[in-house]
Amino acid sequence: MKTSHIKKFLPIASVAAMMAFALPAQADNWRGWNIHPNGYPNTVALEEFAEAVAEQTEGRVKPRVYNNAVLGDQSDAIEQTRNGALDFANFNMGPMGPIVPETNVFSLPFLFNDVEHMHAVMDGEIGERFADALEEKGLVVLSWFDSGARSIYNTKQPINTPEDVRGLKIRVMNNDLYVHMIEALGGNATPMSYGEVYQSLTTGVLDGAENNYPSFESSNHYEASGYYSLTEHLIIPECLCVAKASWEKLSEEDQEIIRDVAQQASVRQRELWVNSSEESRQIVLDHGVEINEVEDKAAFQALMEPMYESFIASNPGTGELIEEIRAAE
Template identity: 80%
Template sequence: MKTRMTFRHATIATVSVSLLAAAVSAQAANWRGWNIHPDGYPNTVALEAFAEAVADRTEGRVSPRIYNNAVLGDQSDAIEQTRNGALDFANFNMGPMGPIVNKTNVFSLPFLFTDIDQMHTVMDGEIGQRFADALEEKGLVVLSWFDSGARSIYNTRRPINTPEDVQGLKVRVMNNDLYVEMMEALGGNATPMAYGEVYQSLTTGVLDGAENNFPSFESSNHYEAAEYFSLTEHLIIPECLCVAKASWEKLSPEDQEIVREEGMAASEMQRALWVESSDESRQIVLDHGVQINEVEDKAAFQALMEPIYERFIANNPGTGELIEEIRAVE
């Protein structure tokens, strides 16, 4: 009798374990991730490494898959989808985040950061945590901050060394009032335009120039039309690796820790790859005859931005103190 009871208990235990395993398997999270960049781009490589590491370390309890080239929608749509839990994670630039989290508009101010290293220090510290908290209130859990380089002006006409060199140039900017104000303050004719239309517009003379970083300048082939690249470095905009709060809250504390650790590792990888990619792209365009010049006196450009700052602070109470805090970080 004792043997039969033991066998019966063992059978029940085996069935229970099997049912539990099936339940866990059924609850495995097949995460969908949004990414605007193509294969091989620094962000894409880092995101794919993140997805693989999370799946491995959680033993499949979280199985992320990244969808590149914005195939799941444009960035504004993807932000909403992630906030609503329709997407599970994404890499977002802070530029389009303003309508959701108003304080992120500060990142679109020209010459906010001293340089890229200072931006990293700000975002990895207490100020960055405040932005992460604000994003979480809107449904986005920030795992880490990515790099997107510094944006500079390139054009078909001449090197830019002073604001006077910008005067009269038709320059494409992103669709943001601050970017339009920035270019007009320099004397240029700001032209908001879809990124995909820039190449043809440069070759036909509809545009004289645009502004972006080296990897984008090179990968878009804009260097074939614009032979002058001037290192104004007027915009340094951070990006986030974010998880939908709804997806995050379904994770166990142990899996949350794994996902956060791998998010930090992805940031370190992305930043290192960004430096390599920028150097490679810079060399490629140099080899194709692009003239690159340092801008020796950025103070002349910065001085023209003061009215933009004044209007921004007046329209966004409390941001004056935040700007001072950011600028004080060394």
């Protein structure tokens, strides 16, 4: 190639390169964030969602799910999805508070009566309001997922009343609300890394901890804790969310398709969660763990009232929302 031709070509190539870098990522190659491992109920539902979207949009949208948080932790992934660097994700509402303060109510213990109550709330008008608040921050909620109910397990005795918690050293997540919850029940709250819990249970550093059935079983904590009591004190919903920037690039037809598929994914995820929970429950029962229902949760809830009062005082406007959630059917 002659030098004069090269000189003429270089500016054109430079402009083309700059245009390539300036173009947004194509909507037909969606990247999705997921914290869970292969085979987990959420993972299965998300991968089926991705496959169905690709099929029903005839390849116009091709989602791919990246599991095990390989694209960053949840806080990073929330920001990446909000700014469009990621296209979709499954987020727990627990860490969403710094972005959407209204979601902090989900960290209040005994907010929901049970998992079915949570479904009714999130699938109804209240859930739509949370979805609107999330969309204002760049996250379009397509459907709500389940994450089960967290209950208390320990090495000492069944828990039927708040008095049964008194004096027990219970591991909690590093959140002041959870610390205050155990303290209100008369226990000694111990924030601790999840990976340290098993050994602490076996050595007596801890008397117990709290989590859902699948986590209780998969962590092998049931080997060291003979009692699992269904306090169901914490029930936190999760969302299947799409980046608003990615959503707005879609045609109305594809938006409708993807929203329908997401609703089906929610039904599927909840079914898988129930099955997984039952399998885990049976495993721990077979190992000799004693499981008991807590008949009177009102006694536990009553002790949480000072915490609620403090929360409402610090978060004006949440009192009415809490009452609506509690009253929802």
